[in-house]
Amino acid sequence: MTIHSPPKDWFKWPHGHERLWIGLALVWCLIMFAMMPYWHFNGKQNSTGESYAVEPDAFVERVEQFTAANKVGEDPASGIPIVEPPPGGDAYLLGRMWSWTPTLKLRQGETYRLHISSADLQHGFSLQPMNMNFQVLPGYDHVLTLTPTTTGEFTIVCNEFCGIGHHAMIGKIIVE
Amino acid sequence: MASITAMSGPRTRKCDTTGLPVCLDAEFFVKMNAVSAVVFLLLGGIAALTLALTRWPAVHLLDSTWFYRMLTFHGVNMLIFWILFMEMAILYFAGTTLLKTKLFSPKLAWAGFGLMISGAVMTDYIILMGQADVMLTSYLPLVAHPLFYLGIILFAVGALVNIFNFFATVYVAWKNKTYGETMPLVAFGAVTAAIIAVVALLHGAVALVPTLTFAMGWTAEPDPMWYRLIWWGLGHQSQQVNVVAMVSVWYLMSHLTSGGVVLNEFVSRGAFVLYILFINLASAHHLLVDPGVGATWKIWNTSYAMYLAVLASLIHGFTVPAGLEAGMRLKGYTKGLFGWLWNAPWKNPGFSGFFLSLVIFGFIGGITGVTLGTQQINITAHNTLRIPGHFHATVVGGTSLAFMGLTYYVVPLLFRREYSFKWLARLQPYVFAVGIVLMSLGMSFAGSAGVARRTWDIDAAGIYGATSHLMLGVLGIGGTLAFIGLLIYVLLTVHAVLFGQKNHGRAMDDWGTPKDIAPAEGDTEARELLEHGKAPGTMVLVLVLLACFVVYYFANWKALADLWHVR
Numbered sequence: 008m009t010i011h012s013p014p015k016d017w018f019k020w021p022h023g024h025e026r027l028w029i030g031l032a033l034v035w036c037l038i039m040f041a042m043m044p045y046w047h048f049n050g051k052q053n054s055t056g057e058s059y060a061v062e063p064d065a066f067v068e069r070v071e072q073f074t075a076a077n078k079v080g081e082d083p084a085s086g087i088p089i090v091e092p093p094p095g096g097d098a099y100l101l102g103r104m105w106s107w108t109p110t111l112k113l114r115q116g117e118t119y120r121l122h123i124s125s126a127d128l129q130h131g132f133s134l135q136p137m138n139m140n141f142q143v144l145p146g147y148d149h150v151l152t153l154t155p156t157t158t159g160e161f162t163i164v165c166n167e168f169c170g171i172g173h174h175a176m177i178g179k180i181i182v183e
Numbered sequence: 184m185a186s187i188t189a190m191s192g193p194r195t196r197k198c199d200t201t202g203l204p205v206c207l208d209a210e211f212f213v214k215m216n217a218v219s220a221v222v223f224l225l226l227g228g229i230a231a232l233t234l235a236l237t238r239w240p241a242v243h244l245l246d247s248t249w250f251y252r253m254l255t256f257h258g259v260n261m262l263i264f265w266i267l268f269m270e271m272a273i274l275y276f277a278g279t280t281l282l283k284t285k286l287f288s289p290k291l292a293w294a295g296f297g298l299m300i301s302g303a304v305m306t307d308y309i310i311l312m313g314q315a316d317v318m319l320t321s322y323l324p325l326v327a328h329p330l331f332y333l334g335i336i337l338f339a340v341g342a343l344v345n346i347f348n349f350f351a352t353v354y355v356a357w358k359n360k361t362y363g364e365t366m367p368l369v370a371f372g373a374v375t376a377a378i379i380a381v382v383a384l385l386h387g388a389v390a391l392v393p394t395l396t397f398a399m400g401w402t403a404e405p406d407p408m409w410y411r412l413i414w415w416g417l418g419h420q421s422q423q424v425n426v427v428a429m430v431s432v433w434y435l436m437s438h439l440t441s442g443g444v445v446l447n448e449f450v451s452r453g454a455f456v457l458y459i460l461f462i463n464l465a466s467a468h469h470l471l472v473d474p475g476v477g478a479t480w481k482i483w484n485t486s487y488a489m490y491l492a493v494l495a496s497l498i499h500g501f502t503v504p505a506g507l508e509a510g511m512r513l514k515g516y517t518k519g520l521f522g523w524l525w526n527a528p529w530k531n532p533g534f535s536g537f538f539l540s541l542v543i544f545g546f547i548g549g550i551t552g553v554t555l556g557t558q559q560i561n562i563t564a565h566n567t568l569r570i571p572g573h574f575h576a577t578v579v580g581g582t583s584l585a586f587m588g589l590t591y592y593v594v595p596l597l598f599r600r601e602y603s604f605k606w607l608a609r610l611q612p613y614v615f616a617v618g619i620v621l622m623s624l625g626m627s628f629a630g631s632a633g634v635a636r637r638t639w640d641i642d643a644a645g646i647y648g649a650t651s652h653l654m655l656g657v658l659g660i661g662g663t664l665a666f667i668g669l670l671i672y673v674l675l676t677v678h679a680v681l682f683g684q685k686n687h688g689r690a691m692d693d694w695g696t697p698k699d700i701a702p703a704e705g706d707t708e709a710r711e712l713l714e715h716g717k718a719p720g721t722m723v724l725v726l727v728l729l730a731c732f733v734v735y736y737f738a739n740w741k742a743l744a745d746l747w748h749v750r
């Protein structure tokens with residue numbers, strides 16, 4: 008049958024179990040369809056993709072200004088500055104081969120506009136152990152409007168391949 | 184009577200098993216493409232073993248450089264070379280034998296094959312020379328040696344030449360009505376796959392040609408976001424070609440191994456058409472956490488496109504086993520809900536390859552794919568090991584396993600050689616399937632614990648605990664087992680092609696086809712079920728699938744709700 012031509016009168020509407028299953032499957036697809044707009048308006052976790060064009064050099068400069076203005080300390084081991092952005096304000100994070108700077112110090116329950124971009128290749132912002140993941144592209148200022156709901160020390164892992172030292176591209180976010 | 188003249192003469196033979204006419208020119212190119220496919224499968228498989236043994240933390244085989252090199256090599260050889268060469272073989276078979284016609288042009292087939300082989304060799308060489316450690320996706324601004332892109336472009340052009348040859352063959356058959364009024368379903372599926380392949384390969388050209396000229400230093404760098412968008416028009420859709428080819432193989436193997444029928448030609452064909460219409464937009468689900476594309480774009484393209492294509496897969500997920508159930512019931516295996524299933528030829532590697540492929544694709548690959556491809560849920564999965572956990576269940580447990588099952592019929596029917604060590608062949612699909620399922624689950628659970636894909640080492644981060652390490656161990660063991668299954672398949676097949684016993688002039692050895700035990704006048708109960716569109720056993724199976732789907736889907740929303748708030 009499957010490898011031979013069907014008889015001339017092969018057209019018929021689905022019936023029986025087949026029609027039942029197509030109906031069920033269609034309803035399920037529509038439910039899944041509805042879930043995304045529903046969550047967009049009522050859920051708290053969305054990826055809206057807000058972003059602005061930015062030259063990599065210009066972004067590096069912004070990160071440096073942001074760091075200079077809000078620096079509260081330095082990681083003794085790595086020398087990476089620890090920066091505390093104003094609650095409700097803008098925060099900046101730069102990905103480059105193979106580090107994330109600066110270390111951000113945030114407050115639980117406060118909302119920040121976190122600007123992330125890359126100075127060189129594509130990187131992956133992967134917040135652990137939260138397991139929240141976003142793509143980072145050079146030339147794109149990716150803005151996440153972020154509200155930490157838990158406290159502790161969180162690690163940023165790079166999860167987009169960016170060369171030989173990719174696995175060691177680790178950053179930090181501290182939430183108090 | 185064009186059909187009869189078209190199919191007589193010295194360049195054809197009649198298949199001793201199926202009675203179908205075989206065009207000898209087409210047969211030659213089926214062989215060439217299938218053999219190439221198996222060679223690249225072996226290359227990609229060896230790379231896979233080294234990768235699995237590196238991500239297994241207790242072994243950690245390769246150094247960092249060679250891990251990324253092998254990862255690039257593995258992706259390119261498996262997802263492009265193995266799969267596409269096999270698909271070319273399927274097109275040449277479906278376009279001629281199933282349509283009872285001759286190959287349109289052996290010259291074009293040579294040209295296509297030559298381009299594909301030289302492209303593949305060029306790309307593999309440049310990767311192994313360490314000039315293209317960029318992964319399959321080669322995301323800009325990461326740049327490879329120009330020959331990397333040129334090789335892939337030549338390969339794609341070769342594939343397009345073959346596809347043109349296929350369409351010309353189909354056109355001649357259609358004009359001469361060689362196959363009667365309506366094209367057989369499996370050939371219809373092959374046409375669907377070919378149409379999607381053209382769209383996919385054109386996207387590949389649009390993404391890779393400017394990247395090649397950039398790598399040569401002739402033009403400016405293409406925008407990295409633009410590249411991602413267009414590249415996934417190739418990357419995603421070529422996976423859809425695999426799905427369509429795999430579903431066509433399911434229909435084919437269901438019939439060849441067990442006498443499966445088509446419940447409703449309109450439904451099965453309509454589901455194929457849904458793929459053509461809606462799959463393109465589904466490439467959006469690779470960009471769900473990207474900057475540069477907005478929420479509306481993401482939601483619309485994810486749902487509108489995916490869910491009608493998902494519907495198509497859900498339909499095939501019913502019609503394939505239901506056709507098998509009906510065929511088996513017509514043969515007299517009517518006991519209870521599942522008598523047809525227990526009596527299916529489980530020792531026939533053509534059957535087990537096909538049916539395990541169906542189950543793994545549906546229950547693991549399909550459910551995870553749709554869930555992870557949901558716009559917001561993707562936040563918890565993007566670039567983690569959950570992604571390869573998903574697609575190894577679709578492309579490897581699904582497509583590759585179905586192609587392996589197919590091979591156990593291709594070699595006796597077209598190479599006209601029998602397999603030796605038949606007991607080992609009967610075991611092979613199970614070894615491979617268990618390995619892939621273990622590996623896929625290990626990846627998925629490690630990914631849920633936050634372990635990234637495409638990462639040589641997880642210990643530098645210092646945050647991954649015992650669960651992650653254990654799951655990566657499962658990945659390693661599963662990958663090793665799958666490699667053993669792959670190796671058995673390659674060795675048995677190469678042995679059969681070179682040294683297998685010839686079966687000219689007789690039907691191929693029976694792998695085990697269920698005997699017709701229905702009374703001489705046929706089983707009335709089975710016929711009545713079929714007439715009323717009923718497949719009770721299959722209905723139960725798909726309801727179980729739907730229940731698993733719903734639970735997994737909403738469990739993922741639940742997990743998402745615990746995360747930090749983000750817009």
Ligand SMILES: [Cu+2]
Pocket residue numbers: 102103104105129130131165166167168169173176
């Ligand atoms: Cu990185």
